[in-house]
Amino acid sequence: MSAVGEMKTAAYICRGCGIGERLNTKQMAMVAQKEGKMKVVREHDFLCDASGVQMIRDDIANEAVTHVMIAACSRRAKTEAFNFQDVPMARANIREGVIWSQPEGAAAQEVTQDMADDYVRMGCAEVKKMKLPAGAPVASQNRRVLVVGGGMSGLTAALESAEAGFEAVIVEKQGALGGWAAQLWKRAPFRSPYTDPVDTGVAELVAKVTNHPRIEVHLNATLAQTSGAPGAFTVQVATESGATTALEVGAIIQATGFTTYDIAKLPELGGGQHPNVVDQAGLEALVIAAARQGVPVKRPSDGGEVRSVVFLQCAGQRDDSGKHLPYCSGHCCNTSIKQAMYFKDANPAIDTVVLYTDLRTPGMGEDFYRSGQTKGVTFTKGLASGVAAAGNSCTVQFRDFILDEDTSIEADLVVLATGQVPNSGVNIDIPEDQQPAVKPISILNLTYRQGKDLPQLKDGLTDSHFICFPYETRRTGIYAAGPVRRPMDIAQATEDATGAALKAIQAVENAALGRAAHPRSGDLSYPIVPLEGCTQCKRCTVECPFGAIDEDEKRFPLFNESRCRRCGTCMGACPVRVISFENYSPDTVGSQIKAIDMPDEFSEKPRILVLACENDAYPALDMAGMQRNVYSAFVRVIPVRCLGSVNTVWITDALNGGWDGVMMLGCKHGDDYQCHFVKGSELAGYRMSKVDDTLKQMGLETERVASYEVAITDIARAPQLINEYVAKIQEIGMSPMKGFA
């Protein structure tokens, strides 16, 4: 680490990969020195080579260089070589961004050189504004993992955390551990042979948990309040009596499971109409009761012998009428097969029919399906239209899809395979006045400004929106696991809980070092907010996609670093620009915008500012370069953490400074949004709609600011978009604002 105080900047210009042949690197060096005011300026034939890297290291060590600007390849390339942990570094993208995206030959020489010179100017301007992130480790070091819910998922999460050496606390609202799994006679097999129902293993798991030295259990308890941040959560655990105990924890796993769909909502299928029509949970109860007495399962209506059982799959599920659950609960096919086996194993003479539309037994479940057939369970592809129950028997009316007829079967017992309804608490995205009549009870009771519970994705499920990142929640350090996240069976729930335990542990470790969590994992920068100047407009607190910002008693924004994901949405939102990161701020970008050499309006050299999402649009442009997809030399590209971090001041500065247009390339938004910070690109779109008025006031055409959705795969499309936009700007003509800056 260099001595505090004195800043010494250095610029390094690479001549490798054809840069030396294509460009006048001397001139670039001159620019860095004269305009960039770099104290040290060096050129090198092969900068990423050991000798080049050593040269830089020596300067840092011996010349007390504190800030490094590298004009070479893209910031995405050669990261192992250009890896100087102890100084701020800016990288001017001369290879992918200039020589690879510009045509060779004299004709293009001048504008290509302009481009390279500007990127050097921008790099120098940026690095001077950068500080080395110090990181903000949370003071209090709570490393305990809180698990809400003591069912299969919760028990597993707690045990796995404890086995990794961490302390765990379980808060269970029931009087006993085990959850739904404890209500089961047996479970479907989860390893070979996939032939018979197996013991649930709940008792064993409960024993392990209760006897574990590192696990503490609170029964009949709920969370009255949850406040703080990863590494520093404080939860108030309330018992029935109302007494509360405060617990300090580092991370939270919400494993609150599900409630079975109310069969009374399925009267047409006999649900709630007749004792001989039960749901899967109801059947487990009957089987357990019978087993306790050592007798065969009895018919609820009269205790008579059960000779035939019909299982109706997807009861109140996969429903597109809007009346019932739209999704499939995943486990029900295997569960019905398992339950049919209860009967077949006890007495093969009992008829068991599973009525299904699509039998869903993925993976090794296929073996279990076969085993069911071997045991004589009949599988009929059909859909029940109604169940008429009278006396002691039920008549199931159904459409037989194979035999193509409407028909019926008699049964002593009808089992409705209803779905899982997640226990996810309050849907914070619904405004207070639109909340359902029967207000759901909050699970976490978060004191977060943005609401009491985890945001829900869909249908009450607190699942991640990201396929590659199933544990993404919008509340750092709080992870959902098990059926509350997504419908699932026990086998998947235990895997899920184990994964969630890892994420919780990781959150604790991150907080301890002041490191960001996914997707900017490891980032030590965090928002620095001098409150003087803050107008308490609250935009940052409202717009933070992760609910990281609360309000203090004086109604100033209260930042919780370990909840922050470093996207900069708050920075983009702040009208008075008091929010900044050490290495990414209104200034680091603003100064780049101001740094370029702006040609006059007669030069026929328009300048277009491109603000590109660093995760998708920027890599797309890099790869365009790698494939030599040419785009206009009039653009200057600045990568941003997220379009959500784009502050309108950059736009107005650019336009005032004579830029002819501003192009924003961000991720897809809407239902299938791609933005890794959830709302960033959407917010940007919203904010820019406001910019139009500003443009009009400045007497500028609204086309001068445009935003586009660009995917990382738009390797050919992105350059095309740029060229089309540049053409449009040339049509409109040069900005009248030039020369006034």
Add this chain to the structure above:
Amino acid sequence: MTAPIPTSQTILVVGGGISGLTVALEAAECGKQVILVEKLPTLGGRTALLYRYFPKLCHPVCGLEINLRRLKGNRNVRVLTMAEVVSITGTRGDYTATLRISPRHVTAQCTACGDCAKAVSAEIPNPYNYGLNQMKAAYLPHAMAYPQRYVVDPSIVGTPDGEKARAACKVGAIDLDMKEEIIELKVGAVAWATGWQPYDAAKIQPYGYDRFANVVTSVEFERMCDPHGPTGGKILRPFDGEPATNIAFIQCAGSRDENHLRHCSRICCMASLKQTQYVREAYGEGGKSTIYYIDIRAIDRFEDFYRKVLQDPTVRFVKSKVARIAQDDKTGGLILHGVDTEGYHRYEAPHDLVVLAVGMEPSVKGADIPAEVIADSSGFLEGSSGGGIFGAGCASGALDVNRSVQQATATALRAIQVVNKAAAAEVAR
């Protein structure tokens, strides 16, 4: 990047696909030392070869970019590419892994400038497009390849082409004398994330993959639909290169079948549903997709996507396992013979292109690993009896990407538990 010294507290991750990457990164971001071993020259695995994911139809390389950024910024992970685990000996907390590292013939000095590829003329079948097209024998696997370093194919070493490549490299990064290396590592736990391979479609004789040009596999079709794939995103009939607009998807091609794979491969239904939307993307109302299926297994939330496709007028569903395919030798057109079992309707349906939704076979074979690892009847790694070797992702079962990552995250914790205990033991000593 300072390379961690392998110890009993190091986690070895075998396989650099999305599951292996996940185990490695999740563990490393918990502060653990990880060695990530990949047999190919690049990380990313099979997901990097997918055009889009179901159900969001987003692009897999987007997640790959994030994971690679996590990797570049993390000093706890050491990556070894073109490296295969030959054997593992020892016990939980104290394993010795023997690795074979094949020569890349390109050193770390490579700047990926591409001059070598320009210089050589020899071409080889492109494995990243399932051999549907050719690529230069000096190549960067794909635009997202990491390490971003070229490979010189052994086939041109010792040929004039090899020399041309060497001469073309301004930074002298090409070393044609590079030899295969065998190295040994001491590690505490192992995550086996070697993924899956598509079932050999030629074995499903009635569908004539080995006889009819216009019968392709789902993984090949995926490449075909990718704008960066062998056909530039055009859906063409291999027989004559004409556009294929009437496309059949045959489910359970190899799966749920005692003659082939006994298990259900889980992903195929969703993959075909997704691919019908590629057809729509390419032809709008002009395209026609027909899915021949036994059961549509759109598990849990995926039901939404199934519903969406059901409402698409360009997509038809036929509940039938196609009996056989016949080819018109003149046109290359295909006739599917079978019976729609919903009410017993025979069909002789003509199609331009048939996509076999091929099943998932675990690629865990090859290496010599301790007996403590238990595999199920299909060869997926079920677990480890008291050991420290764990299956991750598709090596552990037929999983989609989302579940693979979920499972891999769990596996990371299991590995951490092992090395933490090893650490505790060492402290005690």
Add this chain to the structure above:
Amino acid sequence: MAKKEYAFYPGCSSQLKASASNYLVSVNAMCQTLDVKLTPIPDWNCCTASIAYAPSSELSRHVMNARNFALAETHLPGQDIVATCAACWLNARESKEKLDGSAQLLADANEALKEAGLKYQAKAEVRHMVEVLIEDFGYDELGKHVVKPLDGIKFAGYVGCQTNRPFGIDGESFENPKYLDKLVETVGGEAAAGYEQKVTCCGGALAFSEPEKSQKQIKDIVEAAYDHGADMIVTPCPLCQANVEVYQADINKRYGTKLNMPVTYYSQLMTVAYGGTAKQAGLDGHIIQPKKLQDIAVRVVNTKK
């Protein structure tokens, strides 16, 4: 190569003046060249084919086959049973698998066999002549004996069902078996590539009981042979041969076609290629004359090698 000996199971259709008598004639000639000794199982009986199922019981059908096995084991110990008829082979092999697979069934069968003074010891292997040619000789060896390559004749290799499914010839696929084509090439003929009807069913017994339903099959089989420019069809199965050959006239009547496609046996091709006469090759046993094959058969060549 040393002489090879097999317990021969000719089957009903191959007997003198039976529907496939010429098959037997050519097989004998072929075996002579290959130095194969076929000793008919003494007093062998019918395999009950695939059609006798309605009035018979499973056991009674297996017993019929077991009798042949027992006879072979007694009189021709240590020799593999070789059938030339596809149905004989399939039914014998199916019985053998059942009997060898179930101690109970075996005991029952032997209890019945006792009445005929026989006992099946589950020793004898059941094989088809094609297996013998491919596995005990191999294409190269078979090719060595060719003195008259069947130049200029294009054969549609019609495999049919029962030498192919459910057991099939080792290493061949059910949908696209190649052994007939390979045999054709071995004797210097041209195999009609991509003959897609090679495993289509000729209708089997139904060609006889339900001609109007099954003749379309035969029509497809023959027409495809024409489409691929074949001069004649070659098959390993006597029922296929009979059905595909004898009904062509009937089909022409029914469908107004002009089918006149000779249908031969692989053994006839080999006999001719090995220098045998038309008579030795049983070429006089056809309703539709395999002209081109007969021409080669009568052509005189110097057989000294």
Add this chain to the structure above:
Amino acid sequence: MSDPNVSAVEQYRNNFLREVEENVDEGQWVKMCMQCGVCAGSCPLGEHWEHSPQKLFMMIRAGKREAVLSTNSMWMCTSCYNCVVRCPRQLPITQIMHGLAAYAHRLGLAPKMQPTRDFSIQFWENCTRTGRVNELRLTIGLYFRDGLVAGFKKGWSMRNVAFGLLKAKRLNPFELFKGHECKDRKGIQAMLKKANEIDARKKRPTT
């Protein structure tokens, strides 16, 4: 001697699946079908089937006893084994079809004058009488199944085939009087008689 059909109905009440499992060769496989339909599409005479094998299996599970046993569907089986080798559950479908046909025949429910059924019966009698098939008698037997006139008509329509075969020495008119036969006919008869006794003893369907 009671009507086998009536007693079967009494014995199994409405559980046709169990009846099939206990009385039809390979019947225990019926429950393993997963209704993929590959058998239905693989059958060469498929278009002549009233019900495909997979559908028959479903009908059996649905207890459609009359419909199953009285259909002529399974009599359409040519024993080509296409369905068997393609079935993803490896059901011996050919054998099940034969078994169903045989069972229907035993119960007297098979369609009257079903030609393949008649052929089957004649073939068995023909080949067991002497131990070997007498092709001429078999043919004539089948031709004359619907009476003299029809027989002669049929014979006449096939005269060319007959003459052709005659000329090719593949048909022997004297077979009408004495054809090929096994020496130990007694042994064969005794052995089959015993097989029947064993079947009867084991309450298995007898010949």
